[in-house]
Amino acid sequence: MSDSDGKKPLGLRGGDARPGNVKQSFSHGRTKNVVVETKRKRVVVPKPGAGTKPMGAGGGAGPSKRPAGISDVEMERRLKAVRAAKAREAEDAANRIAEEKAREEERARRRAEIEAKEREEREREERAKAKAEEEARAKAEAEIAAQRAAQAKAQEASAAAASSKRQQTQSSAPAANDQTARQAPAGGPKPSSAPRKNDRDNRDAARQPKNKNQNDGRRSGKLTLNQALSGGEGGRQRSMAAMKRQQERARQKAMGQAENREKIVREVKVPEAIIVSELANRMAERVAEVVKSLMKMGMMVTQNQAIDADTAELIIEEFGHKIVRVSDADVEDVIDSVDDKQEDLRDRPPVITIMGHVDHGKTSLLDAIRNAKVVAGEAGGITQHIGAYQVKTDGGTVLSFLDTPGHAAFTSMRARGAQVTDIVVLVVAADDSVMPQTIEAIHHAKAAGVPMIVAINKCDRPAADPNKVRAELLQHEVIVEAMSGEVQDVEVSAITGQGLDQLLEAIALQSEILELKANPDRSASGAVIEAQLDVGRGPVATVLVQNGTLRKGDIFVVGEQYGKVRALIDDKGNRVDEAGPSVPVEVLGLNGTPEAGDVLNVVDTEAQAREIAEYREHAAKDKRAAAGAATTLEQLMAQAKQSENLAELPILVKTDVQGSAEAIVQAMEKIGNDEVRVRVLHHGVGAITESDIGLAEASGAPVMGFNVRANASARNAANQKGVEIRYYSVIYDLVDDVKAAASGLLSAEVRENFIGYSKIKEVFKVTGVGKVAGCLVTEGVARRSAGVRLLRDNVVIHEGTLKTLKRFKDEVKEVQSGQECGMAFENYDDIRPDDVIEIFEREEIERKLD
Structure with missing residues (x-):
């Protein structure tokens, strides 16, 4: 750029710049010279005294390689760090190489060990196989030798017999003997040739499996995983049992034995309908043969189709077996119902149920007995929850008490066949005397046929009059010992504890009279006292074991439910492993909640328990669904007509006044003849209650109401349980209906x-x-x-x-x-x-x- 432009020339700062001219071109051919400055390359001259060793030689970096502002000490430190890192990398590489080499050696060693083991295992298998073949060969040769010796002995015996016969013939007829001797080689038997021929055949048969061209179906070599997965060597392999059967057949054929299989005649159980494959399985016959026989009879069925019992009987007889017809109810035959032997029976504790009127002190008496005879701390909430507990008297007798909620539960248990109670303790308040529920308890106890012990409670009160209680009990045919009867009576007080020991002694005495015994060494059976669905434990049943011993792990069926005993809890809340007769326990492990009074039975297998439970469930559904399942007078009449052994017609009577009840009972006693009579199970005054319905259900009787009606709970219970209630306002109508039912003329x-x-x-x-x-x-x-x-x-x-x-x-x-x-x-x-x-x-x- 020229100075005439009035501008400062373009230049570079610093003293190292040199001026120069550059020609700049523009459009349309115009050019212009421009003055520029070029910068010279800076040359760094080392300072005097600087290090002369090259970079990386161990003495530091040269001045030309060192960054600006780095001292010699810092540079030395950095170089040392770099050298240390390189040394570590070299050491790590050496270590990795050594580890890889060690791993390779370990793998080689392991491969050698595995190959040695496999080789040893193959040798062991080959030795075992050779040994087995040698033993089989030796056994076959020994059997052949024994057979050969037996044949030789038989031939010698026959030859001796023939020789003696020839001698006799020669002595009697020499000419005939000569002729026979000349004809014998031509047509007579040759004793020596037959054994030799049989021996050759046997030896050939024994050597036959060794033929190289014969394929006996055995697998050669070791079975590999690929062969097993792909079904190698022709697919499915023969089982060891099949090969053993083939060897046995070959051995019998080699020894000249005929394979004679005796026909096994079986007893085949056949229900009303059976699947074809199941029938073949029970006969131990091939399914194809059974289907073939059915097709010959004109029935085109498959193995999964069902046939009736008559057709199954024809098939069973054709195959030479015997038929045993069974019904669906026969599934319960697996339950052990064998009578126990007298020598197997052992004494068991009695089971006592306490009954009586409301507010007569039943609960207080139970608490007093529990507090007096049970150790403190063992009679907590679990005893109340389980509803049953055991008490030991001073004399050492163990008593089992049931805390039933009322007469209805007692009767419902008896209606389901659970006769769990041995003794009934009737609690009567001394100041209140006999009340309606007391009378009901008496009738329940008499209907169950169990002995009673009267506990006259509240004797500590000033208004107590025990003699009045004894006198009123006479009106209901309960004669206590104080009145020269046989029923024991004890005066007690739950508040003061009076007479508790005498009551327990009376119970123990009554149990000795009953001579209660059970067999603890058999399959357990018991009754459900109560059952509930626990949130944390599932269905829980309180079971009173009546016979046998219930153990943890037993499989059982109870009512329409079944299960396996997962845990047993006694009346003290402790887990136990077993429970004997008359012992109440909580049972865990049910598949559903049973009903109070259901009978528990231990069976062998879970399949049997499931089958019995399903049968009972179906039977219960059919019973509930059947129209006319109720206990009606018409059904009682039909039973009276069909059965010649029906001797009694039970009924329950409830009236408005006592006089009407007595008149009806007297009229019922006059109905009947030598074949049928009417029995009044219970008569009383007042409305028909739920307790009356329970007693009627247990006894299969209708309820007759005279100028009274049933309350709401009784009507609901009657509808659920199928008990008929009939209302009358004229005695003659009631008498006529009962007479018609007893004579069997009421049907239409x-x-x-x-x-x-x-x-x-x-x-x-x-x-x-x-x-x-x-x-x-x-x-x-x-x-x-x-x-x-x-x-x-x-x-x-x-x-x-x-x-x-x-x-x-x-x-x-x-x-x-x-x-x-x-x-x-x-x-x-x-x-x-x-x-x-x-x-x-x-x-x-x-x-x-x-």
């Missing part, structure tokens, strides 16, 4: 009147209705309220009622003959064209007494 005759027939022409599907049959009434009339039967090929396939009867689009009551109509069956849709509908009406004709 049912007569059917056929009113028409119709034929199905078409079948239509109607939304909301289902299948509707388009019919033509061929005879008589079709009525909406009548009963109908569906006939297919003159076979009744359904009987029921009509859901709808329409003429065109209108619902009608009846359709005359010759008209078309639409019909739909109630809860049945299997209708087809050309089916015939039979229409009928039922008429009941009452039978009257002569």
Whole structure:
């Protein structure tokens, strides 16, 4: 750039710049010279005294390589760090190489060990195989030698017999003997040739498996994983049992023995219907053979189809077996019901139930006995929760008490067949005397047939009068010892503890009289006192063991439930391993909650327990679903007509006043003859209660109410349990009904009147209705309220009622003959064209007494 431009020339700072000219080109060919400055390269001259060793030589860096502002000490330190890092890297690389080499040596050593083990195992298998073959060969040779010796001995015996015979013949007829001797080589037996031929055959048969060309089906070599997964060597391998059977057949064939299999005749249990494969399994026959026999009989069935018992009987007889017909109820035969031997029985504690009127001191008496005879701390909440506990008297007798909630539970247990109580303690307040529930308790105890002990409680009160209690008990046929009777009575007080020892002694004395015994060495059986569903433990049942010993791990069935004993908890809250007779325990491990009074039985397998529980569940459902499952007078009459052994007709009577009750009871005693009589189980004054329903259910009796009614709980219980309640206001009507039921003349005759027939022409599907049959009434009339039967090929396939009867689009009551109509069956849709509908009406004709 020139100075004439008035601008400062372009330059670089510093003294090392040199001026120069540069020619700059523009567009349209214009150029311009520009003055620029070029910077010279700076040359660094080492200072005097600086290190002369090169970089990385151990003496530091040269001045030209050192960064600016770094001292010699810092540079030396950095160099040392770099050298140390390089040394560590070299050492790590050496270590890695050494470790890799050690690992490679370890792998080689392991491979050598594995190969040695495999080689040793193969050698051991080969030795074992050779040894087994040698033993089999030696055994076969020994058997052949024994057979050969036996044959030689037999030949020698026959030769000796022939020689003696020849000698006798020679002595009697020399000429004939000579002729026989000359003919013997031509046509007679050759004793020496047969044994040699048999020996050659046996040796050839023994050597036959050694033939190289024969394939005996054995697997050669070691089985590898790939062969096992891919089914190597031709797929499925033969089992050891199959090879043993083949060897046995070959050995018998080599020894000339015929394979004679004796037919095993089995007893085959057959229910009402059985699957074909199951039938073959029970006969131990091949399924294909059974199916083949059925096809020969004209039945094209598969192995998964069911056949009836009659067809199964034909098949079983064809195969040479014996049939044993069983029913569904036979599943309960596995429950051990064998009578115990007298020498196996042991004494057991008695089971006592305390009953009585409300507020007469039952709970207080229980608490007093528990506090007096049970160690403190053992009678906590678990004893109340379990509802049963044991007490040991001063004399050493163990007593089992049941804390039942009331008479209803006591009776429901007896209704289910659980007779758990041995002794009943009747608690009567000395100041209140006999009350209605006291009378009920007396009747319950008498119906159960268990002895009673009367505990006259509250004797510490000033108004107590025990003699009044004894006198009033006489009216109900309870004669205590103080009145020269046989029923023990004890005056007690739950507050002061008076008479508790005498009460326990009386119970112990009564148990000695009863001589209660059980066999602890058999499968356990017991009764459920109560059951509940615990949130943390599941279904829990309080069981009183009656016979045998219940152990942890036992499989049992109880009512409609089953399970396996997971834990046993005694009345003190402790876990125990077993429980003997008359011992109450809580049982854990049920699959559901049973009902109070259900009987527990121990079985062998879980399959048996499940089968019994399912059968009981189905039976209970059928019983609940059956129409007429209630205990009615008609059923009692039918039972009286069908059974010649029915001697009593039980009933319960509740009246408004005592006089009416006495009059009805006297009238009932006059009904009957040598075959039937009426027995009044219980009569009382007042409304019909739930306790009366429970007693009626247990005894299978109806309840007769005279000028009284049942309360709400009693009506609900009667509907649930199927107990009939009849109300009367005239004694003669009650007497006539009972007399008719006892004589069997109360039933009504049912007569059917056929009113028409119709034929199905078409079948239509109607939304909301289902299948509707388009019919033509061929005879008589079709009525909406009548009963109908569906006939297919003159076979009744359904009987029921009509859901709808329409003429065109209108619902009608009846359709005359010759008209078309639409019909739909109630809860049945299997209708087809050309089916015939039979229409009928039922008429009941009452039978009257002569």
